[in-house]
Amino acid sequence: MSSNGDTPLLEVVDLKKYFPIKSGLLVDRTVDYVRAVDGVSFSIMEGETLGLVGESGSGKSTTGYCILRLLEPTEGSVRFEGREVTELGREDLRRVRREMQIVFQDPYASLDPRMTVGDIVGEPLVVHGVGTRRDRGARVRELLDVVGFDPTFVNRYPHEFSGGQRQRIGIARALALNPKLIVCDEPVSALDVSIQAQILNLLKDLQDEFGLTYLFIAHDLAVVRAMSDRIAVMNRGELVELGPAEEVYSTPREEYTKALLAAVPVPDPRKMKERKVERRKHRHALAEQEAIVGAPPEVEIERVV
Ligand SMILES: Nc1ncnc2c1ncn2[C@@H]1O[C@H](COP(=O)(O)OP(=O)(O)OP(=O)(O)O)[C@@H](O)[C@H]1O
Ligand SMILES: [Mg+2]
Numbered sequence: 199m200s201s202n203g204d205t206p207l208l209e210v211v212d213l214k215k216y217f218p219i220k221s222g223l224l225v226d227r228t229v230d231y232v233r234a235v236d237g238v239s240f241s242i243m244e245g246e247t248l249g250l251v252g253e254s255g256s257g258k259s260t261t262g263y264c265i266l267r268l269l270e271p272t273e274g275s276v277r278f279e280g281r282e283v284t285e286l287g288r289e290d291l292r293r294v295r296r297e298m299q300i301v302f303q304d305p306y307a308s309l310d311p312r313m314t315v316g317d318i319v320g321e322p323l324v325v326h327g328v329g330t331r332r333d334r335g336a337r338v339r340e341l342l343d344v345v346g347f348d349p350t351f352v353n354r355y356p357h358e359f360s361g362g363q364r365q366r367i368g369i370a371r372a373l374a375l376n377p378k379l380i381v382c383d384e385p386v387s388a389l390d391v392s393i394q395a396q397i398l399n400l401l402k403d404l405q406d407e408f409g410l411t412y413l414f415i416a417h418d419l420a421v422v423r424a425m426s427d428r429i430a431v432m433n434r435g436e437l438v439e440l441g442p443a444e445e446v447y448s449t450p451r452e453e454y455t456k457a458l459l460a461a462v463p464v465p466d467p468r469k470m471k472e473r474k475v476e477r478r479k480h481r482h483a484l485a486e487q488e489a490i491v492g493a494p495p496e497v498e499i500e501r502v503v
Contacts, residue, residue, distance in 0.1 A: 205280060206241035207411050208265065208379055213238045213274035215260050234260040236435035237274075244378070247405070247412040249426030249443065251419050251458065257435040258415045259303075262381040265413070266298050267291060278379070296326060299372040303384035305364035309356040315342070315367055316352035322374040341370040344407075345400060362393035369400065373408070381413045386421065398425060419458050423447045431455045 216231035235257045242248045250258050263269040265276050267283060276283040278294060286294060299322075302308035309318055320338045323329065329337065339349035345366040356364050365385060372380055382401065386394040398421070404410060416422045422429055422443075429446040431439040431454065439452045450456050 206277075207244040207246075207279060208413070209241040209275070209277040210261075210265065211239050211275040211277075213261065213264055213276065214272045215257075215264050215269060216272045233435045235264060235271075238432070238435070238437050240430050240437065240440060242379070242411055242413060244411055245405075245409050246428070247414050247426045249422035249429040250413060250415045250432060251417065251422045251429060252432030253417055253458065253461075256432045258417075258432055259383055261432070262300065262383050262413060262415055266295070266300055266381060268300070292326075296322075296375040297377050298379045298381070299375070299377040300381040300383060301365070301368050301372050301385045304388045305356075305361055305368050306388065309364055309367060311355065311357055314353050314355060315347075315359075318356065318367055319352075319370045319374060322371060326375060328375070337374070338370075341373055342367075344373065344404070345370045360393070361389045362397060365389060365397050366400070369397075369404070373404065376408070377410070379411045379413070381415070383415045384417070385414075387416065387418070394421070401425070417458075419447065419455075431458065 213235055214233070214237055215235040216233055218228040219230045219232060220226045221229045238257075238261055240248060250261065252258055260269060264271040265283070267276075267286075271284055274284070278298060281290075281294065283291070283294060313321070316335070316338050319341055320334050323334045323337060328334065338352060342349040342352065347363060347366040347370065351359075356367060359367070369385075385401065386397050389397060401412070402425070405412060412425070414422060414425045416425075419429075423446075426443045428441060429439075429443045430437050431446065431450075431452065433454045439446060439450065439455050441451075446455060447459070450459060
């Protein structure tokens with residue numbers, strides 16, 4: 199693990215993303231906001247993996263998108279290598295994007311079905327004007343080789359491949375510009391369980407080989423634990439717990455984290471029963487806790503226009 203002294207590679211401070219909820223037949227009025235990310239702060243050192251875990255809708259993807267500015271943050275600061283990403287103009291943002299990439303959750307939806315494997319992996323090189331056509335061709339084959347995808351299939355289309363193979367294509371594309379940081383947004387949750395470990399191992403190997411830094415998003419705490427140095431737990435747009443992976447996993451401090459842990463499926467039926475009881479206990483504790491802090495009422499997404 200390499201590190202540049204004490205300066206984090208990425209520093210997120212009080213990040214917020216509110217989505218307006220509109221209503222009204224004649225005039226669009228913003229009646230409320232979905233507080234998808236509501237004051238999130240964390241930093242990631244170079245070469246480190248920070249796991250970001252939380253149940254569906256807790257704001258994990260939105261956090262990742264705001265860091266890359268695929269979504270514009272409502273408020274807060276994102277510093278990458280000491281530069282304020284939220285204030286960058288178009289050109290500077292383009293340059294910074296070379297250093298920050300993303301691997302999406304669903305390799306079925308995120309790869310353009312009309313593009314060949316070679317075009318998908320090489321597109322970032324074209325967009326950023328890297329090398330000649332011939333250079334790019336060689337680089338694409340090298341990248342495919344690195345991720346364990348047979349480079350002789352460059353002219354095939356994504357639909358010809360399984361989910362695991364497709365995710366390898368997505369990872370090769372993310373690596374194309376030699377990024378420092380990769381946001382892995384649930385990179386294995388759409389894959390067969392038997393394939394998940396292979397892709398996770400690949401991501402680990404690539405990290406060692408290229409000194410990559412990961413923000414690793416998942417809703418499965420067991421997956422996050424296997425990948426991460428530290429774990430941040432997200433609930434309703436806020437971080438409720440952040441600490442060394444083993445500590446968060448073995449001695450969670452927050453009820454929400456305990457509930458997440460209890461939700462991890464284990465095949466042993468007796469254990470399952472015990473966990474079910476555990477889960478119920480935690481749910482009650484959570485409900486009580488939320489009643490005390492006055493949790494916001496559930497927002498109706500259907501009202502979003
Ligand atoms: N473009 C949008 N417009 C309105 N609301 C949105 C938008 N994108 C996300 N949201 C809402 O913001 C909240 C957080 O969503 P987000 O996708 O970040 O959650 P997540 O933790 O990634 O969930 P999952 O595990 O299902 O991927 C949710 O309530 C979601 O419905
Ligand atoms: Mg998500």
